[in-house]
Amino acid sequence: MQFSRRKMYSVSIVLIVLTAGFFIAGTFLQRVNGCGIGCGSIPVWTVCSGSSACSLSPSSWYAETVPDTFVFNVHFTSTVPVTVYFLGIQQLVQFYKCSSISCVSGSFQSFPASTSLSEKFTLAEGCGGYVAIFESSASGYISPDVSMTYDPSPSPTGICA
Numbered sequence: 001m002q003f004s005r006r007k008m009y010s011v012s013i014v015l016i017v018l019t020a021g022f023f024i025a026g027t028f029l030q031r032v033n034g035c036g037i038g039c040g041s042i043p044v045w046t047v048c049s050g051s052s053a054c055s056l057s058p059s060s061w062y063a064e065t066v067p068d069t070f071v072f073n074v075h076f077t078s079t080v081p082v083t084v085y086f087l088g089i090q091q092l093v094q095f096y097k098c099s100s101i102s103c104v105s106g107s108f109q110s111f112p113a114s115t116s117l118s119e120k121f122t123l124a125e126g127c128g129g130y131v132a133i134f135e136s137s138a139s140g141y142i143s144p145d146v147s148m149t150y151d152p153s154p155s156p157t158g159i160c161a
Contacts (some may be wrong), residue, residue: 044067054143056141064146066131071148071151072122072130073119073130074102075145076144081138085132086132091105101135132160
């Protein structure tokens with residue numbers, strides 16, 4: 001594959017920014033928490049713009065990126081059962097095209113429909129390729145408490161392995 005000079009510069013700049021971002025994020029976490037691994041969790045739920053409960057409907061879903069090198073702590077209560085799916089980027093495209101998990105090929109991890117959940121997703125400790133999908137088949141509300149805990153894997157995990 002050939003790249004133009006402009007594309008090569010763009011790719012280089014993106015890689016430099018991403019590398020610097022990961023370094024800065026890691027340094028920030030160490031300074032905020034006072035140490036590295038095992039120093040507590042950081043809240044990550046941002047899709048409801050700070051409200052305590054988000055509305056759910058059968059035709060909608062929420063997506064949250066799952067950060068690389070972290071345990072993704074999924075905690076919520078809801079008035080209707082909610083299923084959480086962890087999809088790779090290509091699977092997210094399949095899901096988005098038809099808004100149904102039945103359109104997604106390949107294997108994926110999920111937490112079964114529940115009105116109260118407290119689980120950990122660990123496959124992203126060594127992989128930055130996941131998105132969490134929160135979906136319900138009924139109208140109601142979800143009160144999320146989703147966070148991340150720094151815990152990098154020494155080798156690739158999940159779909160990156």
